[in-house]
Amino acid sequence: MDWLNAPGYWLGRLLFQRALAGVYLVGFLVAARQGKALIGEHGLLPVPRFLARRTWREAPSLFQFGYSDRRFAAVSWGGAALAVAVAAGAADAVPLWAGMLCWAVLWLLYLSIVNVGQTWYSFGWESLLLESGALAVFLGNGTVAPPITTLLLIRWILFRVEVGAGLIKLRGDRCWRELTCLYYHHETQPMPGPFSWWFHRLPKPLHRVEAGANHVVQLGAPVALFLPQPGATVAAGLIVTTQLWLVLSGNFAWLNWVTITLALSAVSTGGDRAYPATPTWFAVLVLAYGALVLVLSYRPARNLLSSRQVMNRSFDSLHLVNTYGAFGSVTRLRHEVVLEGSADGHTWLAYEFKGKPGDPRRRPRQFAPYHLRLDWLMWFAALNPGYARPWLTPLLRKLLDGDRETLRLLRRDGNPFPDMPPAHVRATLYRYRFTTRAERRATGAWWHRELVGGYHRSLSTFHSSTWD
Incomplete structure (x- = not known):
């Protein structure tokens, strides 16, 4: 089944998985440090009260079997420890099935937190981390060549993130069409960063260039991700550059960093690397999960084409395929x-x-x-x-x-x-x-x-x- 593999993407896989484990680490640390106050037994929105009104189908989570602050801490710190190990290469140092299990456990632990997190976990980057983490399970480790199917599905996520954000802007606030939204955005964004004051004080013509370049990258580069190399790598580089600009101009949790991580998967060394034959069972699982993602992609794809597009929605409680977008409207004050x-x-x-x-x-x-x-x-x-x-x-x-x-x-x-x-x-x-x-x-x-x-x-x- 060599036709299903892309050995030249070994570096892209390595960068993607190590960076994604780092983002998982941040997510678990946030949960460990803030969860008790926000959703703990005596928190602002207690998990037990929430779960009393939710079935497993509505909110699949390990906490459906019982919640306590101690169990929440165990899940959070346990997830953080596993993320550190995976970021350090543990999933590549074990057999393929064990490496897949590492990623599956990370996904399950974080899913369990997100699905009881209520409004505190209603951000699009929670679903983005989970969707990316689920695909990491089927990307394999250093014992097999990177599967083409999974790599394409990762680009499909990145396509939805970027195009979803681009279309919601053009369909939403007229200032995006007039290229004037950045007259306000750096000042009114949720959490300005240390350089936001200077970004806000840039000349207005530069703000218009910012907005125009944003449209070009968000609506053009995602299409180029599916071009032959080096086109895909160039497109990924444009996306990474734009995301780093956003990192400098504000605080958007790990949205920009997961987007960068997704783009890194498109990096190819341009040459093949020798791998053992891919196990049949792994190839079958990859194809089966790819088919599932294609089926679940119907509603997110329809949402992209809809004039009534919505941002940041999960269409399944496992957060396997989602819709994304940001700043369809910009506040002026x-x-x-x-x-x-x-x-x-x-x-x-x-x-x-x-x-x-x-x-x-x-x-x-x-x-x-x-x-x-x-x-x-x-x-x-x-x-x-x-x-x-x-x-x-x-x-x-x-x-x-x-x-x-x-x-x-x-x-x-x-x-x-x-x-x-x-x-x-x-x-x-x-x-x-x-x-x-x-x-x-x-x-x-x-x-x-x-x-x-x-x-x-x-x-x-x-x-x-x-x-x-």
Whole structure:
């Protein structure tokens, strides 16, 4: 079955699998460090309460057999340890079946977390990691030649990621068609990075070039991925370059890094490498899984062609084939929900988050590929209170109680009440914008902010509250 193999892609497979294991490691570390506060037994959205209303078919997960914070920690840290081993080459140092098992376990453990993660795990890059991880099972290890089928399916993922993002932009906000969206995006994106202020201050003609180049790469390069070499490698290089630009300009968790990882699989050495004969059972499994992916691709492909295209949706609970997209609309103004506490009800002090804007003088930091889940959801909360309705009141009550797990989600020095919890907490809404060059020189501040008004009425140790 040599016609099913592509030995010249041994380097692409190596880069893809090692990088993907690194992304898995980040995902498991995020779960281990944030999961208890967000979805633990006493978290903001507890897993036991969620699973009480979900069947195995709706949310397949190891936690359907029983949840505890200790089991969640075991899954998270166990997944992190396995990811380290795979990134170090363990899956290549064992027989083929054992290498496949390593990747299958990584996929199963992370699937178990995502399917109970609720709104905290509703991001497209969760499905992207799972879909890529499932294909890694059928990519083999160093004992067999890379299968052409799996390599093509990896490019099919990358095609959907890039073209999905490109089409949703052209079909969505008119500023993408007018090439003006980047007048706003660097300032209003969910979590700006350390260089976002400078990106925002680029001349407007360069912003238009940015937007135009984005369209060319997202809609043109994915098609070229299916060209003979070196065309596919050149297309992958364009995608990697664009993704690195996005890494520099903002914090998008591991979305850019998984996309880069997918593109690396298209790298070919241009020569063949000798491999033993591919086991028949492995070739059969690869072809069978390829057929399954083709069947499951019907709805995502139809979504790409639809004028009512949706972004970031899983069409199956195993996240095997999904639809992707980003920033079909761009907000023109930035609002931030600021959480505040008070000891006396008169003097209010703000809680500071790790990544999202707070203190105007604090420069945005680089966190990606690490994912600050609460910070991201706070951005969505500022867009629409409906996003925060299930968890914001519990979050305020945790602050009122001085809950240690919740406070760990904030900056180390972000708790203005380190000795005793406040008597009152509230949420207010501010309008944020990047300072001008003159303001930056005069004040040293990165942001200028103005109070818009209340967002959530105050809670106290004596009274409860309702939404504004």
